[in-house]
Amino acid sequence: MKKNRGKKELYILAAAMLLALSSLSGCKKREAVDLTGIHETEGETMEATNAAGEESDEENPAETLEESKEGNAQDGEGSGESSGSSSAQALSVRSQIATETNGKVSIEYPILSNLRDSSKTDAVNELIKTQATRIINDYELDPETDTVAVTCNILSLDRSRAVFTYEGSMMAEGAAHPQALFYTTTVDLDLGTLVGFSDYADAQTMAEYILSDECRLYYPSASDEVLAELKAMDKTALTDILKACDFTSVSEGTFPQSFSYENQGDIYMVLPVSHALGDYAIVRYTPDTK
Numbered sequence: 001m002k003k004n005r006g007k008k009e010l011y012i013l014a015a016a017m018l019l020a021l022s023s024l025s026g027c028k029k030r031e032a033v034d035l036t037g038i039h040e041t042e043g044e045t046m047e048a049t050n051a052a053g054e055e056s057d058e059e060n061p062a063e064t065l066e067e068s069k070e071g072n073a074q075d076g077e078g079s080g081e082s083s084g085s086s087s088a089q090a091l092s093v094r095s096q097i098a099t100e101t102n103g104k105v106s107i108e109y110p111i112l113s114n115l116r117d118s119s120k121t122d123a124v125n126e127l128i129k130t131q132a133t134r135i136i137n138d139y140e141l142d143p144e145t146d147t148v149a150v151t152c153n154i155l156s157l158d159r160s161r162a163v164f165t166y167e168g169s170m171m172a173e174g175a176a177h178p179q180a181l182f183y184t185t186t187v188d189l190d191l192g193t194l195v196g197f198s199d200y201a202d203a204q205t206m207a208e209y210i211l212s213d214e215c216r217l218y219y220p221s222a223s224d225e226v227l228a229e230l231k232a233m234d235k236t237a238l239t240d241i242l243k244a245c246d247f248t249s250v251s252e253g254t255f256p257q258s259f260s261y262e263n264q265g266d267i268y269m270v271l272p273v274s275h276a277l278g279d280y281a282i283v284r285y286t287p288d289t290k
Contacts, residue, residue, distance in 0.1 A: 093157055093189065100133050103143030107133050108152035108166075112189070116159050120192040127192065131185045131247050132166060138255035145173040150181060155263060161195065162187045163261050180279035182270050184259040185247065196248025197260040201267050201285075203242035207235055209285055210269070218268060219282040226281045229273050242269070 094114045100107045109132035115121050132152065135141070141148060150168035157163070163186045171178035186195040197203070209215060211231055220226060244250055245258045259270040267285045 091159065093159060093162070095154055095157060097152055100129070104145070104147040105136060105141070105143040107135070107148060107150040109133065110152055110154055110164055112162065115189055117190065120189070124187060124189060124192050127194070128164070128185065128187060131194070132164070134247070135170070135181070135183070135255055138253055139170070139172070141170070141172065147171045147178070155261065160188065160190055162189060163263065165261065177275065179275070182259070182280050182282070183256070184261045184270065186261055194246070194248045196246035197242065198249065200262055201260070203245070204239050206242055206267070206269060206285060207239040210238060210271070210283055211235060216284050217281060218284040220278065223277070226273055226277050229277060230271065230281065230283070241271070245269070
């Protein structure tokens with residue numbers, strides 16, 4: 001009887017141990033499921049975060065970057081325009097008009113800046129002013145009693161050459177009437193020297209042109225009287241006048257009787273005529289090679 005009870009107790013104990021082991025095994029399984037669920041949730045959260053991040057990286061920053069690029073492009077274009085404008089300004093010779101005033105004398109002349117060779121700026125400006133105002137010394141005018149009024153026109157100006165025309169009048173004390181004035185200067189800005197008629201034309205050839213029927217007036221634009229007076233000139237005398245054309249062809253102290261300049265390929269010659277016809281006329285010559 002006792003043996004049977006002992007066996008029974010052993011069976012009960014074995015069953016209890018199996019039940020405990022089964023219970024422990026079940027708990028571990030549930031914990032594994034719970035952990036898996038947590039990892040899946042974290043994974044989904046990370047995927048959602050990454051998706052949002054990708055969307056943020058691919059959409060919003062792209063727009064921002066594109067806008068930024070557009071902004072930079074616009075800024076760049078603006079900078080380009082500004083840079084282009086600055087470059088154009090940097091490459092352009094600048095000018096302003098000054099006035100030499102002394103008593104009854106008033107003469108305008110240009111002052112240049114931003115020359116390609118800045119070391120020549122002072123010398124070029126001194127040359128320009130000297131030629132613009134030399135009429136005072138050449139005619140031995142007295143600023144206290146003689147009247148001179150001259151305005152300057154910048155006809156053309158680039159990096160290499162400048163062409164100025166001066167127009168006005170002078171009246172010496174005791175003169176019966178004022179004299180109309182028109183003179184010119186052309187300056188080689190690279191060399192800092194004057195350019196004259198003999199640099200681009202031949203005096204005899206131009207004299208023959210002026211005396212021919214092909215001669216065309218530029219100022220006055222149409223005047224048979226002026227043309228008739230010019231054509232009545234002696235060829236040798238006219239040739240000599242053209243040989244002494246511009247400041248480049250005469251010595252200091254002598255004011256030329258004639259002047260010239262080039263503009264857009266044409267040659268313009270300023271010639272003396274009688275006071276009744278205006279004191280000067282301008283003839284235009286267009287080269288055949290133009």
